[in-house]
Amino acid sequence: MARNIPRQQPMYISTLNINVDDLDAQSQEDYRYQHSSQETISLKSPKTNTRSYLMILVVILIIITLLSIVALVIGIYSLALTMKNSATNTVVSATTVNTATISASAECSSSPLTTYQVSTTVPPQCSNYTLNTDETRNIAYTSSLNYCDNILPFNSTTPVWIRFQDQAGTLIAKSPVPPNSCGSTATGWYAGQYPSAFFTTATSIVCFFYAANTCYACNSISITNCQTFYVFLLPVTPSCNYRYCTL
Template identity: 70%
Template sequence: MLWRCTEKNISTTASPQCSSSPVTYFQYTTITPPQCLNYTLNTDATRNIGYTSSINNCDNTVPFSNTTSVWIRFQAPAGTLLASSPVPPNYCGTVVTGWYAGQYPSPVFTTATSIVCFYYATNTCSSCASISVTSCLNFYVYLLPQPPSCNYRYCTL
């Protein structure tokens, strides 16, 4: 499968081109995708954008420390969605905040492929990673890789 971040096609195994307004690719299906039935639930309240008590959390632990990406469903008190706009550093329990820069899929059983940006210092997309988001019946699941370093974290709302 090929996807595009800006002007040129690159494979999903290549490093994505970081942009705070990337292209999003959509894949539609009429049957329930397996990731809507088999995912890891994350309820960690410290990843919510309202959490500012500590900035020492990292997403370099299970389930993100796997060698392959893992489908994650966020649920309260974590929040239910990856943040979809830049989250300033030192929120959601970390220094380098991750937010989804692509478009969310709206039809049920649609998967979007785009990027998550990591906000560091004054750069809202200093680094990025390719991710997928699937719209299930009444929730989203995210195919998330391990972030590039400690103090990088996916932020939710």
């Protein structure tokens, strides 16, 4: 009797091994890729942090700079405001001091002291004054000796700012004027120094030349430099025939 021999199943070991190898290779590739990515991230991380720190530092420096500029602007504005207030006070002070000085009796000297008051703005007397064009007070006038400064505006109880112009000249004489000039026997001349700086007021004396004495009597006056002309704060003269002489 014939025996039935069971049929053996074919083996696919080789194929299975190939598939396993393929899986291992793919797994290894994935593993290497993952670890490579992590290394790349870990390498880039410090650079990113450093860049962030630098950006923060730059922003802080910009803020500090802006705050410094604001503080500087505020400081300059405060300084300008202080200087403006100081200049205003100087103008007021100059007017007050000059009036008080002229009210007091002057010490007569042909070489007197001259004091100055400086202003950074236009003094009010440069636009508020009395204009005098009287040709008889010019030092070149000798036709008559019957004039004196005991009438308006010179006889006012308060000294008046006067500007000389046209035939009168523009200045009070700066050196002794011989008697019998400018319509007077007692000629007045300014013994102090004129202010050279704009908006500056000088205070000194006018001497009256009489009886061979170049400073026989005197008055304290003030002169303001108004850029293109001078104005004079003049009190009443000691008596007639005393007169302010101009040129």
